[in-house]
Amino acid sequence: MSKKRREGGGGGNIGCDPPVINALSMDGGLREVSLSVVFSVWCLLLLLLLCSQFLHSQTDPSGTHERSTSSHGSINVMLPWRLIDRFFVDFYDYAEDGMRENYCKRKLAQRSERVKSVDLHPTEPWILSSLYSGSVCIWNYQTQTMVKSFEVTELPVRSSKFIARKQWIVAGADDMFIRVYNYNTMDKVKVFEAHTDYIRCVAVHPTQPFVLSSSDDMLIKLWDWDKGWMCTQIFEGHSHYVMQVTFNPKDTNTFASASLDRTVKVWSLGSPDPNFTLDGHSKGVNCVDYFTGGDRPYLITGSDDQTAKVWDYQTKSCVQTLEGHAHNVSAVCFHPELPITLTGSEDGTVRLWHSTTYRLENTLNYGLERVWALGYMKGSRRVVIGYDEGTIMIKIGREVPVASMDSSGKIIWSKHNEIQTVNIKTIGADNEIADGERLPLAVKELGTCDLYPQSLRHNPNGRFVVVCGDGEYIIYTALAWRNRSFGSALEFVWSVDGEYAVRESTSRIKIYSKNFQERKSIRPPFSAERIFGGVLLAMCTNDFICFHDWEEGRMIRRIDVNVKNLYWADSGDLVTIASDTSFYILKYNRDVVSSHLDGGGSVGEEGVEDAFELLHEINERIRTGLWVGDCFIYNNSSSRLNYCVGGEASESEDNPFIFSVARFLESRGMLEEALEIATDSNYRFDLAVQLGIAIEAQLDMAEECLLHAMDLSGLLLLYSSLGDAEGLTKLTSMAKEQGKNNVAFLCFFMLGKLEECLQLLIESNRIPEAALMSRSYLPSKVPDIVTLWKKDLQKVNPKAAESLADPDEYPNLFEDWQIALNVEANVAPKRGIYPPAEEYIIHAERPNETLVEAFKSMHIHLEEVLLDENGDDTHEAIEENGVEESQEDAVEVDVEADGSTDGAVLVNGNDTEEQWVLTPDQ
Ligand SMILES: *[C@@H]1O[C@H](CO)[C@@H](O)[C@H](O)[C@H]1NC(C)=O
Ligand SMILES: *[C@@H]1O[C@H](CO)[C@@H](O)[C@H](O)[C@H]1NC(C)=O
Ligand SMILES: *[C@@H]1O[C@H](CO)[C@@H](O)[C@H](O)[C@H]1NC(C)=O
Ligand SMILES: *[C@@H]1O[C@H](CO)[C@@H](O)[C@H](O)[C@H]1NC(C)=O
Ligand SMILES: *[C@@H]1O[C@H](CO)[C@@H](O)[C@H](O)[C@H]1NC(C)=O
Ligand SMILES: *[C@@H]1O[C@H](CO)[C@@H](O)[C@H](O)[C@H]1NC(C)=O
Ligand SMILES: *[C@@H]1O[C@H](CO)[C@@H](O)[C@H](O)[C@H]1NC(C)=O
16 A cells, blocks of 8 residues: 555556456346335436546646646646547436336546546535546536636646535546636636645535645645635644545534555544544455434445445444445545445446445446546535546436325335425315416425335225335325325236235235235246236236236236336226237126136236237337326326327327326216316217217217318218218318219219219219119210210210110110109209208108109099199109119110119108108118
8 A cells, every 4th residue: 555556546557457348238237126126226417527538728737837837826727638538328217117228328538637536516406526537627517518627737636616605616636736817817816735645535615715635744724715815724643644524514513534454434624633543444444424304423444354334423433334346445435415435446337325224226337447536416416526537427326216105195215214295176266276386285204214115005996005125115195195094016917896916026025905914925937027017917927918907817828028017097907018029908708707707717928818818919118108098197207298098009289198188088988078178079079979969069070070080981971870961062162172082973973963963974974873863863864975975985985875775765774764754854953952851750650662663553543643734742753773674785775783772862841641752662
């Protein structure tokens, strides 16, 4: 432990390469972590800020000279910095039910200068790093840009801190000088020689104008900037380099110092001698930090003996030794917000330990060589790590709060160990709240929790809440927060009836009754990595999922899929299985299962074959999902809200909140309410149709929706059902515009506009159909059309064209030709006049005869009619349908087959006795 080695610490990595580095790729390391974790680290933001080289540097190699040149009060700003390193971690959090998963990708990593200390600004998004190369820089971690940089000296700057209340930074370097800069103006505030050897650390008093410095000269000095940076006290007592000093945040009159003399000493300002010494490490102590998260009077230290120790400074005893690092422990800290202790080592890793159980929760290895510094800030989950090759910022802990809401709107969540509650129902319904507005709710303290909650869940009826964490669970009453049951559990799930299951290990799952009695213990023949509750109890390995029933724990079905999450619909008939790359919607055939089991059917390795039916497979990764009725709403990997109904996945364009509320209302049968708030026109139409059957007013809505959607067939259905002639008229023009001839034809036909029908057929080159139609409905037009037809047929088959007979020439070939012409003439003026819909019932009973048949059967009147051509009382119609005399030619016979017209044409108005409905027989 010669001075040389400490000095030479910067000489290079040769010889002190940490063995662990590169053993794990970053990816592999984090994955391993994510599997093991209770507390995993979510690196939401990761950046590396170290700058590698100055493009120009001081020409004068002597640090002293630098001091003299810079005593004018300004500093050299090294521009441009060359920014070489940049780390990105693409992070996708995947949080549901306490489950989390990390995906970290390393995009780029390059060498940069060694970071010796890091500090976070209390209000600005800034990281202050001091570099072995002799400079200090401020980095904005939000914009990922360099804010300021100061070249301090050519020797290592081992420590620098913000003094935010003065807008200063203070830096101590190996040239034994302390320098103070104003970080706004970049002016040098003060430069003074502080020690007779390297300065290892500077610490800023939280309120007083004091800075402490510690040095290889074994001294600690107190500086008062209100007294012109006078040294007001010297603390002497260590017998080796003093590596770190830190104020006690709970008693700012005291501070601790870590030294290579293997001890930690605690001092009081105003007293030259240490209050006490903590002795326990077998090698030099590099770092020390006070516990701030709670009342415990703890200190943590890290040492060259490769351990970290937690001390109770009241009893002056070592509480715990954290073992695991493979090299000197160079930085330690208690996380100020989370029950996490971090240790960084020259082995290149940062380890995360649980602050109460001291279990190793996570090991981070970003492959940036040795760790030298850790920085944190009260009130933030961000942690900065300084390495040989750069700086990384990570954010630890859950992004999503641990919370649960029961069906009545009561939310319970945890804030560290405190449990708080709020009832959103206390906001009156009349209280208008804009989207995104903060709700004026009164938060109530409910109690505390004996474990650090990692998940929190109401049971289905909302009477109980389970809190899980640290491998244990406690069930509390939701109202009074009294514990009702507890036990060990890696995972805890509720059934839909309030039973529950816990996964104690990968090989033991226990089912409990509603009365907290153990009912069943299952030892799965595979390694159960996860369980899911709901309608069935599901256990997963990495390759498959097994569903079991809650009553007997019998296996229902095994499905070979890697399951990330499971979502049951409320009905219990549908379930979504989400995998890494896609999701599946399955139907659960409850009846098949129960009849199979009741019938004593055996359950094979795969379970009951027809227990599940795959309805849909959709190739999207779900972040979060939710069933509302039969609609599955999910947030996909590009953070877009989508929904899936009946296997159709679509993006919900409208306000997703409104949308899901509408679906929710619909699922509760509150259709009118749903319609009131729904904005998606297709969806509104569905609702309107559901409602419209009963409520006519809603049909307007349906019409509007169909019009917007240009759903012409839908409109045809609507108008024809409603007998809306005006609507049909409108529709004809729309349909013609859109080239929807079928729709246009049906409209014309229903409107009795037979000439238009014919015209449409001719325009669309359906001449044979036109001929047959006119034979049935407008015999007077037949000759014209036959002429057209002949011409047309001539082109392809002159012989067939020749054989077409024109009724004008051969009336004898057309049965009842003259009668048909007469009927047509009689009926023509009445076409397009409709009796009201309520008379339908009268007409419905009419016989099926064609008008010609009817005409003939009314033989008595025939002559009369023919003579005076008075249609007032007798009604005739168009014509029989299709009964063509079969001439010699095959063409007509052929066409006859599709002479199927289905409409009912109302031929006449008034007199019920003699109205006719023509219903061409099929
Ligand atoms: C530390 O020592 C000083 C002087 O001996 C004394 O005044 C002070 O109370 C002590 N503090 C603690 C916390 O023991
Ligand atoms: C780590 O600890 C060992 C043993 O005390 C020491 O020899 C070595 O120099 C230390 N490494 C550094 C970089 O200080
Ligand atoms: C449950 O509550 C009792 C007192 O009400 C307490 O003694 C016990 O430690 C609690 N158990 C847990 C696990 O919190
Ligand atoms: C999707 O999920 C991400 C992360 O959980 C969240 O930030 C985003 O707002 C969600 N998007 C929607 C539309 O809910
Ligand atoms: C997410 O959903 C949106 C909208 O439906 C879609 O455009 C996008 O392609 C989806 N992203 C992925 C990764 O599937
Ligand atoms: C009309 O004819 C169809 C089948 O040809 C028959 O089922 C129906 O009962 C008939 N209607 C009347 C009113 O005679
Ligand atoms: C039928 O015609 C008579 C006179 O011809 C008229 O008084 C009566 O209102 C008509 N009925 C209907 C339903 O149009």
